Amino acid sequence: MEFKQDRMSRQERMQALYNYQKPDRVPIFEDGNFFCMINVGYRLTDLYSNPQRAFDALIWTCEQYGWEPERHCSSAHAVLGTPDFGGRIKSPESIYSQGLSVEETAVQTEDDVWNLKMPDPKTAGVIPIRMEFSKLEEKAGMPVTFLARSPLCSGAEICGVERFCAWMHKKPELCHRLIRMGMNHTLEALQHWVDTFGAGKVYYQMSSPTESNQVISPKHFQEFALPYHREFHKRLRAMGINQFHFHICGEQNLNLPYLARLAASPDGWPHPSILSFGHEVDITNAAQYFPKDIILGNIEPALFQSGTPQPIYELCRKTIEKGKKIPGGFILAPGCGMPPRAPGYNVWMMTKAVHDFGWYD
Amino acid sequence: MASEQRANEVLKGLCDGVVAFDEETVGKFSKAAVEEGVDAYDAITKGLAHGMGKVGELYAAHEYFVPELLLCADALYVGLDILRPHLKRSDSGKSARRIVLGVAEGDVHDIGKNLVKIMFDAAAWEVYDLGKDVPLGSFVEEQQRTNADVVGVSALMATSMLAMPEVTRMIKTRNPNVVVMLGGAPLTREIARSYGADGYADNAGEAVREAVRLVEVIK
Amino acid sequence: MAHKDRLDALLKCKRLDMVPLYHFMFGFCATNVGYPVASMYNDPQKSFMAQLWTFEQYGIDGGPDYGYASYGGWEFGGEIKFPSSEWQQAPSHGNFVVNSEEDLAKLRLPDVEKAGMLPLAMEFSKLQDKFGKPISIVLGGVFTIAGNICPVEILCRWMIKKPEAAHRLLWLATQHILEVIHHWVNIFGAERVMPNIWEPLAANSMISPKLFQQFVLPYVKEASEKILAMGIKHIYYHICGEQNLNLPYWAQVPMGDPGLVSFGHQVDISTAINYFGDRCIIVGNVDPGVIQSGTPQQVYELCKRCIDKGKRAPRGFMLMSGCEIPPMAPPCNVYMMRKAVDDFGSYD
Numbered sequence A: 001m002e003f004k005q006d007r008m009s010r011q012e013r014m015q016a017l018y019n020y021q022k023p024d025r026v027p028i029f030e031d032g033n034f035f036c037m038i039n040v041g042y043r044l045t046d047l048y049s050n051p052q053r054a055f056d057a058l059i060w061t062c063e064q065y066g067w068e069p070e071r072h073c074s075s076a077h078a079v080l081g082t083p084d085f086g087g088r089i090k091s092p093e094s095i096y097s098q099g100l101s102v103e104e105t106a107v108q109t110e111d112d113v114w115n116l117k118m119p120d121p122k123t124a125g126v127i128p129i130r131m132e133f134s135k136l137e138e139k140a141g142m143p144v145t146f147l148a149r150s151p152l153c154s155g156a157e158i159c160g161v162e163r164f165c166a167w168m169h170k171k172p173e174l175c176h177r178l179i180r181m182g183m184n185h186t187l188e189a190l191q192h193w194v195d196t197f198g199a200g201k202v203y204y205q206m207s208s209p210t211e212s213n214q215v216i217s218p219k220h221f222q223e224f225a226l227p228y229h230r231e232f233h234k235r236l237r238a239m240g241i242n243q244f245h246f247h248i249c250g251e252q253n254l255n256l257p258y259l260a261r262l263a264a265s266p267d268g269w270p271h272p273s274i275l276s277f278g279h280e281v282d283i284t285n286a287a288q289y290f291p292k293d294i295i296l297g298n299i300e301p302a303l304f305q306s307g308t309p310q311p312i313y314e315l316c317r318k319t320i321e322k323g324k325k326i327p328g329g330f331i332l333a334p335g336c337g338m339p340p341r342a343p344g345y346n347v348w349m350m351t352k353a354v355h356d357f358g359w360y361d
Numbered sequence B: 001m002a003s004e005q006r007a008n009e010v011l012k013g014l015c016d017g018v019v020a021f022d023e024e025t026v027g028k029f030s031k032a033a034v035e036e037g038v039d040a041y042d043a044i045t046k047g048l049a050h051g052m053g054k055v056g057e058l059y060a061a062h063e064y065f066v067p068e069l070l071l072c073a074d075a076l077y078v079g080l081d082i083l084r085p086h087l088k089r090s091d092s093g094k095s096a097r098r099i100v101l102g103v104a105e106g107d108v109h110d111i112g113k114n115l116v117k118i119m120f121d122a123a124a125w126e127v128y129d130l131g132k133d134v135p136l137g138s139f140v141e142e143q144q145r146t147n148a149d150v151v152g153v154s155a156l157m158a159t160s161m162l163a164m165p166e167v168t169r170m171i172k173t174r175n176p177n178v179v180v181m182l183g184g185a186p187l188t189r190e191i192a193r194s195y196g197a198d199g200y201a202d203n204a205g206e207a208v209r210e211a212v213r214l215v216e217v218i219k
Numbered sequence C: 001m002a003h004k005d006r007l008d009a010l011l012k013c014k015r016l017d018m019v020p021l022y023h024f025m026f027g028f029c030a031t032n033v034g035y036p037v038a039s040m041y042n043d044p045q046k047s048f049m050a051q052l053w054t055f056e057q058y059g060i061d062g063g064p065d066y067g068y069a070s071y072g073g074w075e076f077g078g079e080i081k082f083p084s085s086e087w088q089q090a091p092s093h094g095n096f097v098v099n100s101e102e103d104l105a106k107l108r109l110p111d112v113e114k115a116g117m118l119p120l121a122m123e124f125s126k127l128q129d130k131f132g133k134p135i136s137i138v139l140g141g142v143f144t145i146a147g148n149i150c151p152v153e154i155l156c157r158w159m160i161k162k163p164e165a166a167h168r169l170l171w172l173a174t175q176h177i178l179e180v181i182h183h184w185v186n187i188f189g190a191e192r193v194m195p196n197i198w199e200p201l202a203a204n205s206m207i208s209p210k211l212f213q214q215f216v217l218p219y220v221k222e223a224s225e226k227i228l229a230m231g232i233k234h235i236y237y238h239i240c241g242e243q244n245l246n247l248p249y250w251a252q253v254p255m256g257d258p259g260l261v262s263f264g265h266q267v268d269i270s271t272a273i274n275y276f277g278d279r280c281i282i283v284g285n286v287d288p289g290v291i292q293s294g295t296p297q298q299v300y301e302l303c304k305r306c307i308d309k310g311k312r313a314p315r316g317f318m319l320m321s322g323c324e325i326p327p328m329a330p331p332c333n334v335y336m337m338r339k340a341v342d343d344f345g346s347y348d
Helices: A010-018 A034-040 A051-065 A110-115 A127-139 A151-159 A161-170 A172-197 A218-239 A256-264 A283-289 A301-306 A309-323 A344-357 B004-019 B023-036 B040-060 B066-086 B089-093 B111-122 B136-146 B163-174 B189-194 B204-218 C003-011 C027-033 C044-058 C101-106 C118-130 C142-149 C152-161 C163-188 C209-229 C244-250 C269-276 C288-293 C296-310 C331-344
Strands: A088-090 A101-104 A144-149 A202-207 A243-248 A274-277 A294-299 A330-334 B098-103 B126-129 B150-154 B179-183 C079-081 C092-095 C135-140 C193-198 C236-239 C259-263 C280-286 C317-321
Touching: A034 A051, A034 C331, A051 A127, A051 A344, A051 C331, A110 A172, A127 A144, A127 A172, A144 A151, A144 A172, A151 A161, A151 A172, A151 A218, A161 A172, A161 A218, A172 A202, A172 A218, A218 A256, A256 A283, A274 A283, A283 A294, A283 A309, A294 A301, A294 A309, A301 A309, A301 A344, A309 A330, A309 A344, A330 A344, A344 C027, A344 C044, B004 B023, B004 B040, B004 B066, B023 B040, B023 B066, B040 B066, B040 B111, B040 B204, B066 B111, B066 C152, B098 B111, B098 B136, B111 B126, B111 B150, B111 B179, B111 B204, B111 C152, B126 B136, B136 B150, B136 B163, B150 B163, B150 B204, B163 B179, B179 B189, B179 B204, C027 C044, C044 C118, C044 C331, C101 C163, C118 C135, C118 C163, C135 C142, C135 C163, C142 C152, C142 C163, C142 C209, C152 C163, C152 C209, C163 C193, C163 C209, C209 C244, C236 C244, C244 C269, C259 C269, C269 C280, C269 C296, C280 C288, C280 C296, C288 C296, C288 C331, C296 C317, C296 C331, C317 C331
Parallel strands: A144 A202, A202 A243, A243 A274, A274 A294, A294 A330, B098 B126, B098 B150, B150 B179, C135 C193, C193 C236, C236 C259, C259 C280, C280 C317
Antiparallel strands: A088 A101, C079 C092
C-alpha cells in the first residue's frame, strides 16, 4: 500500500468539513459495523452482545481500511421497536444473516396498540449494551453515537411494516399512536444518553428505511413522517443535541423536496449535519437539495458483495469526482450497510480510489 | 493351562514383540497364548496393550516416530487378529467403552487419527472409524447408531479446524452426555475448550488416558 | 522502496529500507477477491490476479506464486481433488498411484509438459513473465512428492522393511524435480527461475532425523547441487512443521547465494539463523493458527517478536506466516502483519 501520506489527522479532517473547509482528502466512512465484525473474526451476534468486541472491531477495521471511526455509521440501533416494546427478535447466527430479524412483533392487533405500554428507556432491549458501547467511545475521546429509526420507522417496527402500511390507509390513528410512542421512547432513551455524557458529546444518528418510496408514497410521507421529523428536531434542540446524521435510506427522491424545505427552515436539523444516501439518490441532486450539509455516500452495497474490483473502483472514482464539487462537503461511503462478507479487496477499492482521486490540492 | 511363569513369559514376549515391531514374534506368542490357555483378555491388555503403552512413551520421547509406530501397530494387529476370537463373552463388559473417530470434513490427513485409533484398539475400546473428510452430520449419526461414549474429531488444516465448533455443537445438541475430544496440529487445549469440546490430546498416547478420565467424569 | 525493488535488493544483499513482508496465501486471496478457493489451483489467470490484487492491498513483497503441498500424485498418474467445500483450503489426493511394490515397478517419470498441474503452472509462469514478476515453480520436496505418489504410511513402512523401494521412489521424485526445473529454465532462463521446494512430510512429527539423514538428505543434496549447476541462483526451501531435529542435515544442503529458507512456528527464528543465517535469507514464521484464531493484538505481538528476532539475520529476513494462511483467516489479522512490519521493521 504505497499511498500518499495524509496531511491531516482524522479529527482535523472532520473538523475541516464541519467548518465548511476543504480537508486534505475525501474522508471514507464504512456503513454499519457488520463488515468490521467479520473482518476481525468475530460473530455478527457479538455486535449486539459484546460492546468491547464491537468497539475493537470498528477501530481495527477503520485503521486497516483508512476509514474514520468517529461518527461512524453505526448499524447497531440503540432503540428497537420490536424487543423494546415486547416483541421477539433473532440474532444473526447463520452465515446468510446480516442483522437482527423479527420473530414476533410487539403489536399484532388494534387492541395491542391501545394496550401498549412505554418501555423502560434505560433497560429495554439492547439499550444497556449500546450504553456500554458509548462509554467505550467516550473513553476513546470520540463522540458517543446513538442510532435510532425515524419516528415513522420506529412506529412501523412495533407492529411490522406490512400491518403499518395497511393501517395507514384503514386505521391512521393507530399509526399515529405507534409513531408517537416510538418517538417518545427514542427521546426518553436519548435523554439517558444526554444525562450520562452531556448533550455536547452525543452524535445522534437517524435512519429512515420505511420512509423510502419503495414502501410509502410521498403523500404518506407528508402525513406520517414529516410532522414528526419537525417535532423531533424541535425536541433535539431542546435537549441541546447539535450533532446529527440522517441516513435517508433507499429510494427517497420523491421525499427530498419535503425534507429540503424542512432542512432550510428553523424547524430543521443543525448545519452542517451529515446526510447519507443510498445509490438510488444522485449525490449531486442531494447536494442541491441540502446545500448546507455534508453529503455521504453512495456506492451500492450489492456491488461490494457481488461485483468485481474494477467497476467498483470506477464507480468510486466517479462518485469522488462528483462529491469533491459539493460545497457543503463530501464523504465517500457505501449507500447502506456494507455486506458483512463482502470480499475485502472490493471494499478496499474505496480506499484506493480516494487515494488516487480524492485529494483536494 | 499355562503356569504363572509361562504366562508371564508369553505376556512379555507379546509386549516385547510389539515394541520391536516383530510380527513373527507377536504371532508366535499369540498362538502360544491360545494353545497354552493364557487368558486372551490378559494377553491383549497385559501383553499387546502394555507393549503399545511403551511404544507411546517411546514416541513421546522422540525415539520412535511414525514409521516405527505403524510397524508396531502392524505387529499389534497380528496379535489382535489371533486373540480376539478367543475373548470370553464376559470380557466384552470389562471395557464397554466405544469411540467414534474421524477426520473433520474437508481434511484428508489421517495419520494422526490412525495412530489414535491404534491406541484405542490396543486399550480394548470398540472403535468406529469413519475415516477422513467426514461430513459433520456423520459424526452425529454414527454416535447415535453405536451409542458411543466418545467422539474424537481431528484436523490438520486450520481451515477444517473451523468445522470443529459446529460438529461439537451438533453432537452435544443431540446428546449432551457424549464426550467430545478434538485433536490435530493446529489445535491447543485452549482452542479445543473454546470450541465447546470436553477434551483434547496432543498425542495418540495421551488420547486414551484423557478419554478414560473424561468418561468417568461425565458418566 | 517499491515492493519489487525490496526483494531484488534483498537477493543482491543490498541495504533495505524495511523488512519485507512475504506471502504464503492462496485460498485467502481467493476469499479476499470473491473467487472460489479452487480457482487458485485450477485457473491460473484468476489465481494470478487474486494474488496480485491482494498483495497490492496488503503491501506484500514478492509473488504471485502457484502451487500446493499435494504436488506429485497427479503428475505421476494419480488423481487430485480441488477444494470444493468451505472446510477445504487446498487440493487433496483422490487416489494414490502406487500402493504396492508392483505398482512401483511400473512407475515412470511423467512428461513435464503435460503431467498433472504442470501445464497450469506453466500458464501461471507466463503470467509472471508478462507482469515482470519473479518466475517461480513450486514443487514438493523429494520426500513430500514420494509421499504424494504412495501413501505415506506405506512409504514409512518401506523405509524400515523395504528400503530399496523407498529409495526407488525417492530417486524418481528427485529426477522429476530436476526435469521440471530444467524445463522451466529452458523457457525462462536460469537467471529468472526460482524453484520453491516445500518439504512438509519430512517433518519430525513423521520421521526420525535418522531416517531423514538416510532417505531424504542424499536426494535433497543431489537435487540442490544439480539445480544450482543449471545456473539458478536462489532456491527457496519451505522447511515445514516440526523439523528441529533435521536442521543439522538441512544445513548441509546448498541453496544458492543466498538461498531462501522458511520455517513453521515450530522452529525458532534464532535457531534458524544459527543454522542458516550466514548463507540464507530467513523467512517466517508467524503461527497460522494464531492468524486464524487469535485476536489482532495477539497476531501483532507475535509478528513483533518474529521481526525482533529475525531483523538482524546476516543475509536478511522476511516476515511471513509459518505455513499457508487459511482462506477464512480474519483479514484484520493479516493486516496486523503489515502493521507490525510498518511499526517495527524499519532499518534506520
